[in-house]
Amino acid sequence: xxxxxxxxxxxxxxxxxxxxxxxxxxxxxxxxxxxxxxxxxxxxxxxxxxxxxxxxxxxxxxxxxxxxxxxxxxxxxxxxxxxxxxxxxxxxxxxxxxxxxxxxxxxxxxxxxxxxxxxxxxxxxxxxxxxxxxxxxxxxxxxxxxxxxxxxxxxxxxxxxxxxxxxxxxxxxxxxxxxxxxxxxxxxxxxxxxxxxxxxxxxxxxxxxxxxxxxxxxxxxxxxxxxxxxxxxxxxxxxxxxxxxxxxxxxxxxxxxxxxxxxxxxxxxxxxxxxxxxxxxxxxxxxxxxxxxxxxxxxxxxxxxxxxxxxxxxxxxxxxxxxxxxxxxxxxxxxxxxxxxxxxxxxxxxxxxxxxxxxxxxxxxxxxxxxxxxxxxxxxxxxxxxxxx
Numbered sequence: 001x002x003x004x005x006x007x008x009x010x011x012x013x014x015x016x017x018x019x020x021x022x023x024x025x026x027x028x029x030x031x032x033x034x035x036x037x038x039x040x041x042x043x044x045x046x047x048x049x050x051x052x053x054x055x056x057x058x059x060x061x062x063x064x065x066x067x068x069x070x071x072x073x074x075x076x077x078x079x080x081x082x083x084x085x086x087x088x089x090x091x092x093x094x095x096x097x098x099x100x101x102x103x104x105x106x107x108x109x110x111x112x113x114x115x116x117x118x119x120x121x122x123x124x125x126x127x128x129x130x131x132x133x134x135x136x137x138x139x140x141x142x143x144x145x146x147x148x149x150x151x152x153x154x155x156x157x158x159x160x161x162x163x164x165x166x167x168x169x170x171x172x173x174x175x176x177x178x179x180x181x182x183x184x185x186x187x188x189x190x191x192x193x194x195x196x197x198x199x200x201x202x203x204x205x206x207x208x209x210x211x212x213x214x215x216x217x218x219x220x221x222x223x224x225x226x227x228x229x230x231x232x233x234x235x236x237x238x239x240x241x242x243x244x245x246x247x248x249x250x251x252x253x254x255x256x257x258x259x260x261x262x263x264x265x266x267x268x269x270x271x272x273x274x275x276x277x278x279x280x281x282x283x284x285x286x287x288x289x290x291x292x293x294x295x296x297x298x299x300x301x302x303x304x305x306x307x308x309x310x311x312x313x314x315x316x317x318x319x320x321x322x323x324x325x326x327x328x329x330x331x332x333x334x335x336x337x338x339x340x341x342x343x344x345x346x347x348x349x350x351x352x353x354x355x356x357x358x359x360x361x362x363x364x365x366x367x368x369x370x371x372x373x374x375x376x377x378x379x380x381x382x383x384x385x386x387x388x389x
Contacts, residue, residue: 070110070122071096073215074208079112082120082188082204089114096124096216105182120188122212127180127303135180135303140287142185143300145268145280146197150206151232155181155275155297158233160198162187163205165213166299171222181299184212197236206233234272240279241266247366248279248292250373256361275300277374289355292366294374298346305347308340316367319384332388334360337367343380350374 311331
């Protein structure tokens, strides 16, 4: 479903019933709890102290009524911006909690729903770097070739269906080397690859992500605020007409046997300088049938650090490695190849993944050439891989 069709449905104006006095907020809360960016324990303690006023708090009446959503971060105009001016929006949320038992850092979720069917979901969470965790599934959508970096020195990207932004380390403290960054992400429906990116929709989602991060930082006592990113977002990824000897626009990169791949639609490639360079081919429901991706940002490369140790006798090694000094590690299998290199700028991950094992010959042919070309581009120097037998 394209964003254009969603916007069309938003054009219908539904009548808003008159609320009895005192006036209820401009949308109908269905929260599980009411807390802001604080642990659920704080909300429970507050409820115990307030006693009889807790009912009024849950019902959005009395002195605790507020016209804000998503942990108090989005005001009426912010939400209306996401829904093309419509204000009859329902909201539900789970509070931000910081219980590290079974959770990697703070987490919470907020959902905004229009009666016309459009839905926007925002989350605060730390990216999952565990082997077998959700990090790679997150990367499918939020590091796709349709995403464009927000610019301005922040770590974040946006498209017309997704946006994400990492909370600056200067606010919450530097993440450990093996941890993923703390991010706010916003999603607004299926990602489609059949049309161009709607830059107006992209701007709406990017603004929402920045507003949410700014609210979180303010609640943490940080004295800085990130600027509206709208004017600095670059061009979206573009469909590429490629040659058989320049797959994904990389000179010398060929499929097995040097053939031209007739079975895939034109690839989409990330534009400009970004924390990742992604080339996606033939995307179905947000998942590419073939992806070539270079993760240049070390904080994002942490998503693949544990996975890089996988492989057994299918491990990838660099030419010139010794037992005492290695450039990196990775593996090759029928549906995926991954290599994470230690570069001057930090860890960089090179990844090729297919939807199934029928592309084994292509992955084997692409991986060494891809890594050599991309390592040179990002400043890792000369890097040649030895493939397992």
